[in-house]
């Protein structure tokens with residue numbers, strides 16, 4: 001894993017594409033550190049918005065139920081965020097765009113990326129991963145392992161995320177296959193798609209990604 005050592009000077013604008021639980025979060029973290037860029041996760045932006053606007057009940061409900069919030073709403077948040085100077089050296093979009101309409105909005109607004117990293121993992125693998133993951137109630141770090149009780153990073157208590165249930169996962173996968181998976185063809189047509197087998201260990205996936213990105 002030579003590429004993991006040190007920080008690259010390359011400007012990288014990337015999109016991570018894949019089902020929930022395919023490993024976008026883990027890869028995003030590794031790539032962000034290596035290229036010294038920020039990850040923009042629509043889930044985080046939306047969750048913080050939910051907290052800000054406690055009154056927007058329908059919005060919070062639709063998020064917890066695995067449904068998608070409106071394309072325009074999400075994209076305006078994302079595009080506002082990307083205007084900030086801290087993204088000038090590059091960024092990783094994780095969980096956005098989630099629909100062809102969202103991808104079109106990015107394109108219309110002149111937001112161009114260097115590559116779309118598609119992590120392809122089976123339903124079985126992602127279901128197992130999501131059901132086994134625990135989130136730290138203190139620092140928010142995600143951990144794998146249903147038997148873990150304490151966060152390895154800060155010692156905080158680990159808990160299951162409220163929306164990590166079998167029913168919600170299945171619903172999220174259905175929404176993903178229907179709404180998000182068409183982006184594979186969309187970005188393939190534009191010559192941007194790089195596909196990786198997400199059923200492998202995350203270290204292996206990261207290694208393959210660096211191989212591809214260093215040749216861009």
Ligand SMILES: [Zn+2]
Pocket residue numbers: 136137138139140141151152153154155156
């Ligand atoms: Zn923690």
